[in-house]
Amino acid sequence: MQQLTNPQHPQSPAISSKFQWAPPPDFAGFRGKSGDFVYLRELPGSENINGFTDFTFAINATVKEKFHLAVSFFSVDKQIANNIVVGRAASADADYFVGSIDSLQIFNYVLSPDEVLYLSTQPPEAAAAAAAAATATGPTPGGERRTVDGRVCLSPCSPQEPFLLQQQQQQQQQQQQQQQHQQQVAMRSIQxxxxxxxxxxxxxxxxxxxxxxxxxxxxxxxxxxxxxxxxxxxxxxxxxxxxxxxxxxxxxxxxxxxxxxxxxxxxxxxxxxxxxxxxxxxxxxxxxxxxxxxAPPFKQLSCYSDGSFVMQMKTGDLMMISCPLGCLAASEAVVYGTGK
Known part of the structure; x- marks a missing residue:
């Protein structure tokens, strides 16, 4: 079976897709009529594309003239499902595709420009044959690999960029502080x-x-x-x-x-x-x-925190505050008033 080899990386594995479709010999074609469409979920292997957060559609089609189209998508909070319709955008007749789709390949990663260009040079028969030989491995070397937070790996992927690692550490510190605040409130409450x-x-x-x-x-x-x-x-x-x-x-x-x-x-x-x-x-x-x-909202204070936050409160509002130990030794902290 023929495989498509990335010309920029001739020693790399074949460019492999996770799903492929080509019209069977008895397919009537996409004539713009009701029923001229294909449900991918009814085809074997379509379950393999469920859950992709980044993917590429590579299509060989003809509308007056032949063309190759590649569409890539990436999202950290959205996933692809296998309920994709080929040849129809909606239920209205005007939204049916008129033309020929010779092959469709779905990749579970974002193709690099070199890979898209190479696929465009391959005849639909070769693309379909290569897609059928797709393996269960991840994105091929030379592809546009991404980390889980969406960063493109221009070099071998590292666990975290410094600013992202710092952001993650700050979030963890905030969570720890919130937990400590809750524990402090619980200690001061009557259980x-x-x-x-x-x-x-x-x-x-x-x-x-x-x-x-x-x-x-x-x-x-x-x-x-x-x-x-x-x-x-x-x-x-x-x-x-x-x-x-x-x-x-x-x-x-x-x-x-x-x-x-x-x-x-x-x-x-x-x-x-x-x-x-x-x-x-x-x-x-x-x-x-x-x-x-x-219970009123809770605010963690330092020995040098002032009361400016009360300017955002209404008369009668309450605020629970937590103060650290050792504030009597905070010589630069100032107090105005008598407490009466």
């Missing part, structure tokens, strides 16, 4: 069980005081848990169930929320809240109450 109520000793304080809490997942499934009130709840109510009911927790997987203490009310209404949670009524006056708000 609750689904059954824990506002009567916990940790919630002793005056009206208006707030406490950061961390709730587990699936508290909406917990049994025999008290929840009385709507927006403002009795002190013996489950804090985490109240967080779900009020919408302070946006999903059932749990997370951080802010408990705020209030004075007691004369009565508490029942209501159907978020996530399908239903609360009960309480008609007896209570001494204490609480509400649950979404």
């Amino acid at each position: 609750l069980a689904c059954s824990d109520s506002g009567l916990l000793p940790a919630f002793r304080g005056f009206s208006g005081e707030s406490f950061l809490v961390l709730c587990p997942s699936d508290c909406h499934k917990a049994k025999k848990i008290i929840l009385k009130g709507n927006h403002v709840y009795t002190a013996d109510s489950s804090v985490c169930l109240a967080a779900l009911h009020s919408g302070a927790l946006t999903n059932i997987e749990g997370g951080f929320a802010l408990l705020v203490l209030h004075n007691g009310l004369n009565s508490y209404a029942s209501a159907t809240g978020k996530h399908g949670v239903i609360s009960s009524a309480e008609l007896q006056p209570q001494i204490r109450s609480f509400s649950v708000l979404p």
Whole structure:
């Protein structure tokens, strides 16, 4: 079987495709009529092209005169599928191809200009024969090889260019910092069980005081848990169930929320809240109450960070901050005001 050898690299393997098609002898041709098209997915071997992120279509065709066409495509977030139609762009008759397609080859990499030029010099019969002999190896030497992030390898491919490696390291550092921030927030929060109520000793304080809490997942499934009130709840109510009911927790997987203490009310209404949670009524006056708000955003500060970020906040907005150790020794840091 004849193979196509790259003239720029005569010692290299043949230029090999992953899929090939040529019209059978009894094919009526592309006459612009309904039905004059070919579904690649109905042909053997078409499954080999599924999932390509970079590829080249090489076509020998005739429309009044013979020509060779090569189309290359590369994308890191898109893939080719085998549901390709040859000879028709859409269902309308005007979008049917009129002419002759003598051969179609699909390569799983971007062909170099030399390879495209060489393929254009080959007769369709030779191209079809060479395509049938395609191996399962990757792109041939001399082809326009690319790294996973889309960079063309002009020399033997290296794992990463310096600026890309630096970018990757910065992303990893940011992820590590976010994880550390979450761990710090968790350490400063009151970790609750689904059954824990506002009567916990940790919630002793005056009206208006707030406490950061961390709730587990699936508290909406917990049994025999008290929840009385709507927006403002009795002190013996489950804090985490109240967080779900009020919408302070946006999903059932749990997370951080802010408990705020209030004075007691004369009565508490029942209501159907978020996530399908239903609360009960309480008609007896209570001494204490609480509400649950979404946890405020978190900001990591250094000893020299100023308060300029509050200029982007509205009156009443909250922000959780985390400060490092040793700020008393930061002699160049300045403070204005008395804290009152």
